[in-house]
Amino acid sequence: MRVNPELCIRCRGEYNLCGLAYCPILVNNRVVAGVRGVEGKSIVDGSSPPSVMVGRLGYPKVRVYPATPPTHGDTGWLEDPGVWVNMRLEDFLTARLTLVRGSTSFRVNDARDPPRQLHEIQILAISGGPVDSELNLAKPINGPVTLSEQEPPMGPSAPLRSLKLSTTPQPARVVEKAYSDTDMRANDAVWMLYRSGVDVHVASRLLSVGAVGRGRFRRLVPTRWSITAVDEVVSGRLIEEVKGYPEIDEYRVYVRRVMDNLFIGILAPHTWLYEWGEAWWPGSTWNAWGGEPVVEVDAEGYRGRDTYPEIGGCYYAARLAAAEALQRMRRQAAVILWREIYPGFNLPVGVWFVRENVRALFKGSYERFTSLEEALNYVAGQVKLPIRQWASRSQVLGRLREARLL
Numbered sequence: 001m002r003v004n005p006e007l008c009i010r011c012r013g014e015y016n017l018c019g020l021a022y023c024p025i026l027v028n029n030r031v032v033a034g035v036r037g038v039e040g041k042s043i044v045d046g047s048s049p050p051s052v053m054v055g056r057l058g059y060p061k062v063r064v065y066p067a068t069p070p071t072h073g074d075t076g077w078l079e080d081p082g083v084w085v086n087m088r089l090e091d092f093l094t095a096r097l098t099l100v101r102g103s104t105s106f107r108v109n110d111a112r113d114p115p116r117q118l119h120e121i122q123i124l125a126i127s128g129g130p131v132d133s134e135l136n137l138a139k140p141i142n143g144p145v146t147l148s149e150q151e152p153p154m155g156p157s158a159p160l161r162s163l164k165l166s167t168t169p170q171p172a173r174v175v176e177k178a179y180s181d182t183d184m185r186a187n188d189a190v191w192m193l194y195r196s197g198v199d200v201h202v203a204s205r206l207l208s209v210g211a212v213g214r215g216r217f218r219r220l221v222p223t224r225w226s227i228t229a230v231d232e233v234v235s236g237r238l239i240e241e242v243k244g245y246p247e248i249d250e251y252r253v254y255v256r257r258v259m260d261n262l263f264i265g266i267l268a269p270h271t272w273l274y275e276w277g278e279a280w281w282p283g284s285t286w287n288a289w290g291g292e293p294v295v296e297v298d299a300e301g302y303r304g305r306d307t308y309p310e311i312g313g314c315y316y317a318a319r320l321a322a323a324e325a326l327q328r329m330r331r332q333a334a335v336i337l338w339r340e341i342y343p344g345f346n347l348p349v350g351v352w353f354v355r356e357n358v359r360a361l362f363k364g365s366y367e368r369f370t371s372l373e374e375a376l377n378y379v380a381g382q383v384k385l386p387i388r389q390w391a392s393r394s395q396v397l398g399r400l401r402e403a404r405l406l
Contacts, residue, residue: 019283019344023090042137042158044100047072047130049079050169051099052121053146053154054208056222060108064209064220065101066121066163067154068133075130081152081201085356089259092349096153097145102135102160108219111210118209120163125209126179127169134164149285150224150313152350174198178206182215187233189213194234200320201352204230224313227351231316236304238323243272243302245332250368251375255382256361260284260345263361264379265322266336268372268400273334274322275299275396276315279385283343293340293385299395314339317355325362336396340384372400 048068055063069075077083078099084092106118114122124131138159146154171179174196178189189212193203203212208226210218221229247269254265277297280287287294298309309315322335337358369375376397380387391397 020346042140042161044068044070044102044135044137044141045072046070046100046133047075048124048133049075049077049099050124050127050131050133050205051079051154052125052205052209053101053151054220054223054226056224058105059222061105062108062220062222063103063105064118064121065103065154065157066124066133066135066160067099067101068135069095069098069155070100071098072132073130079201079205081352081356082199084152084352085360089347089349093153093347097155099155100135100141101146101154101157102137102163103157104160106220108210108221111218111220112216114210117160117163120165122179122209122211123169124163124165125205126171126175126211128172128175129170131169132166134166135160136162136164147348148224148350149348150227150351152352172196172198175202175206178212182213182218184212184214186213186217190230190233191237200230200234200355201227203234228313228316231313231320231351231355235316235320235323238320238327239272239304242323242326242332245326245330247271248329248331248333250370251372252366252368253375253378253382254361254364254366256357256364258357260342261357262340262342262383263357264336264338264340264382265358265361265366266375266379267326267333268336268375268396270334270400270403271302272332273299273301273396273399274319275336275394276309276311276318277336277338277390277393278311278314279338279340279390281340281342281384283346284341285346285348288346295385295389295393297393297395301399313351314354317351318358321355321358321362324359334396334400336394338383338390342384372397 046068051067053065078095104117110118138161141156141158145156174193178193190203204226206212207230208221208223210220248267249269252267256263279293279295281293282290296311298311298315318337326333367378376387
């Protein structure tokens with residue numbers, strides 16, 4: 001999207017005149033300032049939040065990226081999606097893109113018996129707080145930043161010669177247990193971590209670096225895969241608990257507007273059903289050159305699904321947030337979640353954005369209705385896409401209407 005420079009002069013990052021959800025000039029200037037001190041250098045010293053990314057290109061040989069900002073102190077919030085969700089988009093991007101990455105390669109099975117450098121990366125990854133780290137790079141920093149629909153943004157990279165941890169990482173007791181127990185399956189370890197209060201964002205990092213699972217089955221997992229795997233495992237187990245609760249006795253509609261996004265949540269009296277839908281407007285991330293909104297919807301019935309949703313990892317990120325909400329209520333329901341993405345939101349920032357905003361959605365207020373049609377009439381006044389277009393694509397609405405006729 002090309003921005004009229006005259007708008008920048010008038011706006012100066014204050015009034016959102018370009019229609020973007022962030023100010024690209026502020027982000028660029030802040031990121032440049034943040035990494036200026038390490039440009040051309042081969043050693044980056046700072047407090048890693050901790051942060052590690054595992055790539056997927058070249059699988060089963062993958063690149064692993066331990067990362068740190070070139071600053072010391074309490075950097076833990078750089079790996080805390082619960083903090084990110086309350087930040088301005090330009091502040092979030094600025095912070096994440098100052099994470100400098102060192103790149104090194106391993107075979108995925110190296111996690112079974114990790115060589116020294118991979119062992120150091122695993123020790124960094126399991127830490128419960130920031131770790132003073134030194135990245136000794138084989139070349140000056142020159143790699144591009146990373147923007148992905150699955151993973152949070154990260155800053156530039158360069159080949160890693162060595163990683164030095166200047167402070168001793170202090171993992172939480174339950175994390176240390178999961179790491180040291182080589183007889184526990186990875187799925188069980190992820191569930192144990194979640195039940196002990198470890199957020200799925202952390203659990204996905206541990207899974208990606210091969211720090212959990214049965215010893216002979218441990219392996220490196222690309223970060224984008226580990227994120228979805230953890231969301232799927234945890235939400236699946238929560239849903240089995242939710243199925244044992246009574247159905248809600250009313251229709252509820254939740255609405256959340258944030259950063260050129262609209263999230264709609266509908267809970268209906270029924271046994272578990274679930275649907276996630278997205279409508280991408282022209283000028284948004286994945287519909288940059290289209291002429292009209294593009295709608296995608298995926299759903300599952302009471303028994304779940306046995307195929308990967310075409311809509312991608314956001315399906316499971318939102319499902320986790322919905323299952324958490326029902327588990328807190330001790331109720332069961334049919335869940336319809338729709339997201340509209342408007343012009344101006346044109347950067348991929350990761351599925352955390354969906355998970356955290358749906359979590360916030362269900363922690364907010366809601367409107368009560370006695371019928372499905374009343375609920376849909378209310379939703380029609382909130383969405384920009386005509387409600388008939390949403391309804392024509394919705395699988396769960398069809399099931400609910402069939403149930404009323406039985």
